[in-house]
Amino acid sequence: MDPSRLRFRQHLTDERAHYAADCWDAEVYSGRFGWVEIVGIADRTNYDLRSHAAHSGTSMTVFIPYDEPRRVVKRRIVADMGVLGPRFRGKAKAIADALAASDPGEDGARVTVDGEEFFIPADLYQVREEEVEVRGEEVMPHVIEPSYGIDRMIYVALEHSYAEDEVDGEVRKVLRLPPTVAPVQAAVFPLMNRDGLDGIARTITDRLTRCRILAQYDDSGAIGRRYRRQDEIGTPFAVTVDYDTLEDNTVTVRDRDSMEQVRVPVERLPEVLSALISGAATFHELKV
Structure with a gap:
């Protein structure tokens, strides 16, 4: 394959797939077909694992230990179960857990439990900051997805290799x-x-x-x-x-x-x- 007829092209925002934060194509010039995509490379971030976690309720993270423990200030969201319990009854515990993992705004937090969305006003929980020792962190892996068009590569390799001369x-x-x-x-x-x-x-x-x-x-x-x-x-x-x-x-x-x-x-x-x-x-x- 002729390197001078190879290029990498970044996708524009309006042509990028919904799951991709960034996407590049490796393209090769064909005398018959023009510029042909032979490899697509998408940065899917953690879209797939986030989707699985959201719909299955199963954690899709992996624990990465630090070389040495660290002291960090963490924000903890504590629900007022005295009010939350009577108001939401059987779902109160699940809502409190979702609330603890949420990022609330100034007026409250929106959480989803069993596919149902709830708005929890700021007066139903407390935001506390405390210093804790952390030995590692839970990380949701990101995925770089390459997709190869083998038949296109073979065709272009043959086309680029073909020549005619006079003898x-x-x-x-x-x-x-x-x-x-x-x-x-x-x-x-x-x-x-x-x-x-x-x-x-x-x-x-x-x-x-x-x-x-x-x-x-x-x-x-x-x-x-x-x-x-x-x-x-x-x-x-x-x-x-x-x-x-x-x-x-x-x-x-x-x-x-x-x-x-x-x-x-x-x-x-x-x-x-x-x-x-x-x-x-x-x-x-x-x-x-």
Whole structure:
């Protein structure tokens, strides 16, 4: 994927989801579709846990202990049960508990119990401040939610990797996939399908496969056509067994992107290809 065609865009307030405090999209430019979202990243804060806690009555917090206890001033809301009890009867205790966890205004507090909202006037409770020792705090975790569009990523990666150039008056189609993700990492060709060249090529293919290199044997058609087929499916390297191989036990390794070639001893071929595929070596270094 081309980094120069990647951007991050922040959602405007009117397009942001109701649960998100902030939201960003990773977008990639496609020649066919324009700017396409491939990742959405939403700051959901503690919206989900707050909603679960509000509707289930179950605490959704986690206790985080401090390294050392702290002395802090806390505000405590104490209901006047002598008045609250007769007025609200069976719900008085639940209302008092909700009141203790509320943040009242100057004239009173609004609390919700069993889905019903109550307004408690300020004269029905006392707000007391007291110094207490605190060993930690209850925290409701926040969530950052990334959402990935895998099919879009694959499409754009293929589109960005595709290129066309002209070779010998013909259009060459090339899929410039990184070697680590190419479905075929090395194609192995016998120059001719006779004189033992094909047998050597098959042996090399088997050896590369055992070395965990995605290798493919191909002896169909002229050598130039085989190169073009492999270029089009993104194969980064092609190995050709020719008549020189019978003399000096070397093969030709061709680079897909530059179309340059270099001779490599057969015994070093798995080592060389592994280094090229992983990026530990470059084709230019190999030629030098």
